Amino acid sequence: MSVPGLTITATPIGNLDDLSPRAIASFKSADLIACEDTRHTGLMLSRLGIPYGQLVSYHDHTSAKAREGLLKALAEGKAITLVSDAGTPLISDPGYRLVKACRDRNIPVTSIPGPSAVLAALVISGLPTDRFHFAGFLPNTASKRQKTLSKLMAIDATMICYESAKRLSETLADIAAIAPNRLCAVARELTKTYEESWLDEAQNLAEHFAVNGAPKGEIVLMFAPPSDDENTWSDQDIIDKLKEALDEGLSRRDAVRGVCQSTGIGKTRIYDLMLSLDKTPS
DSSP states (O other): OOOSEEEEEOBOSSOGGGOOHHHHHHHHHOSEEEESOHHHHHHHHHHHTOOOOEEEEOSTTOOHHHHHHHHHHHHTTOEEEEEOSSBSTTSSSSOHHHHHHHHHTTOOEEEEOOOOHHHHHHHHHOSOOSSEEEEEEOOSSHHHHHHHHHHHTTSSSEEEEEEOGGGHHHHHHHHHHHOTTOEEEEEESTTSTTOEEEEEEHHHHHHHHHHHOOOOSOEEEEEOOOOTTOOOOOHHHHHHHHHHHHHTTOOHHHHHHHHHHHHOOOHHHHHHHHHHHTTSOO
16 A cells, blocks of 8 residues: 655666665555656666556656656645665655655655665775765766865765776776875676675775776765874865975976975876866966
């Protein structure tokens, strides 16, 4: 029997056997199933032989009018199950606006927990699990990604990110430029046949993927919190040190060399920040 309200239901991230009995019951009893992709969800349920009712589309580009339609059905006492294409909805997937609207209108919201790439990757990583931060997808462009990483790497928690396979080596190189010995973990194709994971220092993993090529499939990238003996320098910290060196009369080359020696940061990152000074309005 359906339970009125919105149910946030986790679905498999690769292995269909991970769909829970409660999730199956939710699909069978729901008046509506709101899906990121109705074709994807319909195919999954058909493969599992699970009878289901009406599928409706709900994703990041769903209009406010369509969302109001779901809220109207919920207000009338309908049972709606919300799913994403894989894993737990709302975790870098659609659903937040709908849940917030339900809360604002006192419509019951519950969850059926299950698969999540974030937690599946974390618990096999070999990195500390007592405190972690999920940063979602990193920026696409190198400059924005480097600035984001500079901030994230200063946080006292294991960091979990989603990254594309083709950018993985570059992102690891960015991490290594800040802290070459920072312990990092990479997991791909979690719960699937060709699942793999790696744990090593950032500089070693960056070199491994640069030499061997990008891995295939869905990627979760993690890195450890800063250690007590590791200095994590922000871009602004480095720029300030470069300016101090230049003000002291050092050449640009000597300023870069000096900051590299005093911070332990790779020359490439220091040099790039030196170049950025030329673009800074005077």
